Amino acid sequence: MNASPPSHLLSDALTSCARLIDPLSDFPPGFQWGVATSAFQIEGAAQQDGKGPSIWDAFCEKPGVIADGSNGNVACNHYLRLEDDLNLIASFGVDIYRFSTAWSRVQPKGHGAWNEKGLAFYDRLIDGLLQRGIKPYLTLNHWDLPQALQENGGWENRDTVHRFVDYAQGMARRFGDRVASMTTHNEPWVISILGHETGVFAPGIKSLASALQVSHHLLLSHGLALQGMRAEGARMPMGIVLNLSPIHAATNSQADLDKARLDDGKLVRWYMDPLFKGNYPVDMLEAFGAAAPQTQAGDMANMATSMDFLGINYYTRSIASADDSWGVAQGGRRLTDMGWEIYPEGLTELLLRLHHDYSLPATYISENGAAFDDQPVDGQVHDLDRIDYLASHITAVHEAIQQGVPMAGYMVWSLMDNFEWASGYEKRFGIVHIDYDTQKRTPKDSALWYRDFLTRQKALRQKKAPLSAEARG
Numbered sequence: 001m002n003a004s005p006p007s008h009l010l011s012d013a014l015t016s017c018a019r020l021i022d023p024l025s026d027f028p029p030g031f032q033w034g035v036a037t038s039a040f041q042i043e044g045a046a047q048q049d050g051k052g053p054s055i056w057d058a059f060c061e062k063p064g065v066i067a068d069g070s071n072g073n074v075a076c077n078h079y080l081r082l083e084d085d086l087n088l089i090a091s092f093g094v095d096i097y098r099f100s101t102a103w104s105r106v107q108p109k110g111h112g113a114w115n116e117k118g119l120a121f122y123d124r125l126i127d128g129l130l131q132r133g134i135k136p137y138l139t140l141n142h143w144d145l146p147q148a149l150q151e152n153g154g155w156e157n158r159d160t161v162h163r164f165v166d167y168a169q170g171m172a173r174r175f176g177d178r179v180a181s182m183t184t185h186n187e188p189w190v191i192s193i194l195g196h197e198t199g200v201f202a203p204g205i206k207s208l209a210s211a212l213q214v215s216h217h218l219l220l221s222h223g224l225a226l227q228g229m230r231a232e233g234a235r236m237p238m239g240i241v242l243n244l245s246p247i248h249a250a251t252n253s254q255a256d257l258d259k260a261r262l263d264d265g266k267l268v269r270w271y272m273d274p275l276f277k278g279n280y281p282v283d284m285l286e287a288f289g290a291a292a293p294q295t296q297a298g299d300m301a302n303m304a305t306s307m308d309f310l311g312i313n314y315y316t317r318s319i320a321s322a323d324d325s326w327g328v329a330q331g332g333r334r335l336t337d338m339g340w341e342i343y344p345e346g347l348t349e350l351l352l353r354l355h356h357d358y359s360l361p362a363t364y365i366s367e368n369g370a371a372f373d374d375q376p377v378d379g380q381v382h383d384l385d386r387i388d389y390l391a392s393h394i395t396a397v398h399e400a401i402q403q404g405v406p407m408a409g410y411m412v413w414s415l416m417d418n419f420e421w422a423s424g425y426e427k428r429f430g431i432v433h434i435d436y437d438t439q440k441r442t443p444k445d446s447a448l449w450y451r452d453f454l455t456r457q458k459a460l461r462q463k464k465a466p467l468s469a470e471a472r473g
């Protein structure tokens with residue numbers, strides 16, 4: 001890989017970021033640093049070695065749903081470039097690598113027969129990480145439900161809950177001795193709302209009632225999967241990953257404040273309340289009316305099965321106005337290539353609020369990053385905007401720690417440019433640039449900055465370790 005630091009530009013960036021993060025910033029002992037990806041976005045090999053189709057394979061075939069008309073057939077070809085990618089990950093000095101397993105690669109129909117070749121791929125990935133001293137953080141569902149299950153009603157069908165528990169148990173049996181962390185679902189709000197209410201993501205359904213039934217089944221399957229994996233003897237920390245944002249009212253008018261409360265109910269409390277309090281927020285049940293999900297006795301207690309950690313994916317804040325007139329540009333802040341406002345202080349605000357309202361368990365920022373239109377120049381990518389973005393958000397995490405939030409780690413989204421769902425390959429979130437014509441990987445300046453930042457963090461850790469041993473006497 002080309003890892004030579006882009007000299008003056010990188011050091012300018014480091015100096016400017018040093019303003020944000022005190023180089024001696026003290027993160028708690030054991031705080032984990034990592035990078036994250038997901039199976040469908042990077043693996044490719046969509047029909048290789050017995051993999052079955054997922055709902056995203058099927059969705060990409062619909063005309064007009066993916067901005068550039070692309071699909072995940074090749075993506076970053078990670079399936080075939082595993083060894084090189086493992087070396088790439090290791091070159092940044094991360095503690096952890098967060099990835100997802102493609103359910104239809106290991107169990108092509110989502111139930112019944114397992115696919116040994118698919119399982120063997122994840123054996124190689126997990127063992128390759130361990131050999132390099134990197135902890136594998138596995139996510140079971142990063143949106144790519146087997147298409148065969150969709151044909152039976154998908155997440156709207158309660159039977160899928162039980163299929164997911166079987167899948168989770170099978171994965172725990174196979175990999176439970178080696179993975180350091182197990183996440184059930186990534187961003188259930190996205191699966192529910194974007195997949196089933198607005199229909200802009202797979203499977204492309206447009207019904208609020210379907211969306212809410214889906215969210216119920218996702219949370220239920222999460223709780224039952226934790227119980228099922230523990231019953232298999234799995235002892236690694238287990239949790240879920242939510243996409244959360246603070247929601248600010250555009251003005252102090254009662255109508256805007258009410259809308260902000262409603263939006264917060266739909267994005268944050270609809271998930272956090274069942275998981276941590278064992279009930280749905282009453283105001284939201286009222287607001288959803290007849291669209292509220294069908295539940296069965298015992299569901300709420302199962303959803304609140306105790307978790308070892310919570311993962312939070314944070315990208316931006318959200319502004320609520322009663323007439324939906326607010327435009328992101330009105331905040332006066334810079335926007336990323338996704339049109340998302342850069343708002344790092346929202347991360348501290350969110351973490352403090354969640355800890356206050358729910359008394360958080362060990363909490364990870366399981367995704368944080370930004371898309372910018374960066375292109376290589378003479379073999380380098382000078383993505384200083386991304387360095388600023390990452391540094392300011394890491395500073396926001398540090399601030400939350402100082403105010404008492406039990407933060408356990410931070411993961412950059414993403415290791416490499418990849419298939420950004422309905423945006424196709426047009427949006428680049430990676431700290432490693434991918435040339436999709438040649439599959440060449442080029443670490444961007446942000447990757448080199450992150451590597452250097454982690455080197456300093458580790459040096460600090462080592463310096464402190466003997467001190468704390470001494471202090472213990």
Ligand code: IFM
Pocket residue numbers: 038041187313367413420429
């Ligand atoms: O790329 C996605 C990821 O799959 C889930 N969280 C948000 C990212 C950026 O949109």
